[in-house]
Amino acid sequence: xxxxxxxxxxESPELRRLIQGMRARQPLPVVKVTADxxxxxxxxxxxxxxxxxxxxxxxxxAAAVIILxxxxxxxxxxxxxxxxxxxxxxxxxxxxxxxxxxxxAAPLEITPQQDPTPPAPPLxxxxxxSPRGPGVPAPEVLAARVLRLGVGAYLIDHDGAPLxxxxxxGELELHxxxxxxxxxxxxxxxxxxRGAATWIAGGPASASAAARPLKPAASPAELARxxxxxxxxxxxxxxxxxxxxxxxxxPDAEESQRGLLDLARLHRTLGEPDEARCAYQLYLDRHPxxxxxxxxxxxxxxxxxxxxxxxxxxx
Amino acid sequence: xASHAERRxxxxxxxxxxxxxxxxxxxxxxFRAYRDQVARQILRMTGEPSCVDDLLQEVFIAALxxxxxxxxxxxxxxxLHTITSNKVRNWWESSRxxxxxxxxxxxxxxxxxxxxxxxxxxxxxCDAFYDALAALSPELRDAFVARAVEGLSxxxxxxxxxxxxxxxxxxxRRAEQLLCAAxxxxxxxxxx
Numbered sequence: 001x002x003x004x005x006x007x008x009x010x011e012s013p014e015l016r017r018l019i020q021g022m023r024a025r026q027p028l029p030v031v032k033v034t035a036d037x038x039x040x041x042x043x044x045x046x047x048x049x050x051x052x053x054x055x056x057x058x059x060x061x062a063a064a065v066i067i068l069x070x071x072x073x074x075x076x077x078x079x080x081x082x083x084x085x086x087x088x089x090x091x092x093x094x095x096x097x098x099x100x101x102x103x104x105a106a107p108l109e110i111t112p113q114q115d116p117t118p119p120a121p122p123l124x125x126x127x128x129x130s131p132r133g134p135g136v137p138a139p140e141v142l143a144a145r146v147l148r149l150g151v152g153a154y155l156i157d158h159d160g161a162p163l164x165x166x167x168x169x170g171e172l173e174l175h176x177x178x179x180x181x182x183x184x185x186x187x188x189x190x191x192x193x194r195g196a197a198t199w200i201a202g203g204p205a206s207a208s209a210a211a212r213p214l215k216p217a218a219s220p221a222e223l224a225r226x227x228x229x230x231x232x233x234x235x236x237x238x239x240x241x242x243x244x245x246x247x248x249x250x251p252d253a254e255e256s257q258r259g260l261l262d263l264a265r266l267h268r269t270l271g272e273p274d275e276a277r278c279a280y281q282l283y284l285d286r287h288p289x290x291x292x293x294x295x296x297x298x299x300x301x302x303x304x305x306x307x308x309x310x311x312x313x314x315x
Numbered sequence: 316x317a318s319h320a321e322r323r324x325x326x327x328x329x330x331x332x333x334x335x336x337x338x339x340x341x342x343x344x345x346f347r348a349y350r351d352q353v354a355r356q357i358l359r360m361t362g363e364p365s366c367v368d369d370l371l372q373e374v375f376i377a378a379l380x381x382x383x384x385x386x387x388x389x390x391x392x393x394x395l396h397t398i399t400s401n402k403v404r405n406w407w408e409s410s411r412x413x414x415x416x417x418x419x420x421x422x423x424x425x426x427x428x429x430x431x432x433x434x435x436x437x438x439x440x441c442d443a444f445y446d447a448l449a450a451l452s453p454e455l456r457d458a459f460v461a462r463a464v465e466g467l468s469x470x471x472x473x474x475x476x477x478x479x480x481x482x483x484x485x486x487x488r489r490a491e492q493l494l495c496a497a498x499x500x501x502x503x504x505x506x507x
Contacts, residue, residue: 007469009462009487014500018440019463022362026441029354029367035343038372042342042379049380 066241126160132180153182170202220246220253227262240266244312257287264299278309331391335383346375352392353399360403360460362445370406374399400475404457407449447497451490458486
């Protein structure tokens with residue numbers, strides 16, 4: 001049987017004839033859509049997309065704080081280190097393992113300052129400090145562990161000796177932890193992701209306002225529900241974050257046992273075998289007599305060898 | 316696949332740049348330049364005139380949204396061809412379409428010999444063909460449509476479908492075999 005064209009994929013002459021006949025007789029479709037309609041719908045979609053991007057960007061800062069907090073908490077949980085409150089404090093502002101920052105006081109009206117800070121001695125290396133938002137001035141470094149903050153919000157993350165921070169209200173001591181310090185023209189507010197903060201000089205006019213506790217830690221069941229809701233909605237990254245919070249905040253809770261397996265599965269789905277392996281490994285370490293031990297071991301075998309784990313993180 | 320627009324590359328490059336920056340007139344010009352090409356491709360691939368407008372809109376909106384990232388590695392016509400193929404693939408997969416096809420009872424074998432000169436036969440054959448095509452698995456259908464309906468070369472189809480050439484070739488042949496069976500056409504292998 002000869003084929004009319006070297007690149008003709010068809011072997012059946014009847015089928016070839018049918019397709020050729022269809023092609024030959026298929027009329028030019030009548031297009032009713034206009035360029036204006038396309039433009040209008042494109043504009044709508046573009047606007048929707050921009051809104052989504054704006055929302056995502058707004059969430060990035062908060063997410064960064066949470067992720068940093070989780071990473072820090074993880075380090076402390078799995079290295080058995082504890083956060084030791086330091087020296088006597090004149091006024092304890094707050095201290096918590098609060099998982100979220102969103103239920104804080106009314107937002108401050110912050111007017112970013114433009115004046116640059118002069119070169120300063122370097123901060124100790126364990127201190128990570130970043131201004132949040134555009135136009136927030138860099139902090140003035142007075143000594144290796146002493147800072148002066150301008151007007152604006154700052155994310156501060158350190159795990160060494162207490163850090164002293166000068167603000168409009170006075171001097172603040174931040175123990176090892178993660179904080180967002182928001183300085184307005186007339187007051188300072190502190191969001192504590194982890195750690196403890198103490199006013200050692202001055203302090204806010206309204207102590208009760210500054211000492212207002214952060215959002216109470218969600219219960220294990222709540223965190224499990226949040227993770228479940230994210231999973232159901234297909235928001236895997238958020239689900240993984242909620243599960244990590246559950247596991248780090250309540251390592252001994254009943255929900256955490258199932259959460260570890262959920263997290264391992266999530267990491268596998270997300271194409272992160274090393275993280276999945278760590279979650280499975282942690283499950284075996286924490287629950288040596290769990291009935292699912294066999295399945296978990298089999299899952300680990302399927303994942304194959306990988307880097308060693310430090311808690312939930314591959315080294 | 317070269318369009319009128321692409322035969323005037325210099326002028327068109329500036330139109331493309333303007334369209335990438337959101338210029339309404341430039342976008343309209345691109346739409347007018349490629350509208351018929353895309354519409355024909357949709358009709359060839361779906362055999363369903365009623366869906367051309369909807370899919371055409373989807374294709375152009377997706378293209379305009381992605382246009383800022385179009386770097387000109389391929390011709391715009393080729394790029395649109397890929398977008399159209401993906402949209403049509405989604406359309407095939409839509410449950411609405413599948414249900415409708417299932418409700419209609421699937422493919423109908425042709426009862427009379429095919430005669431390309433006979434409008435009625437071709438028309439009935441066309442319906443039966445697209446019904447049979449809808450019953451194929453997505454992988455077989457994609458390969459067959461790309462090769463036999465769209466007329467792409469093996470290399471082009473392989474690139475479009477992201478599958479090795481040998482796989483595309485196998486799937487096309489297997490799809491043809493199944494289509495022949497569904498349409499009651501003799502398969503060449505059986506005649507030998």
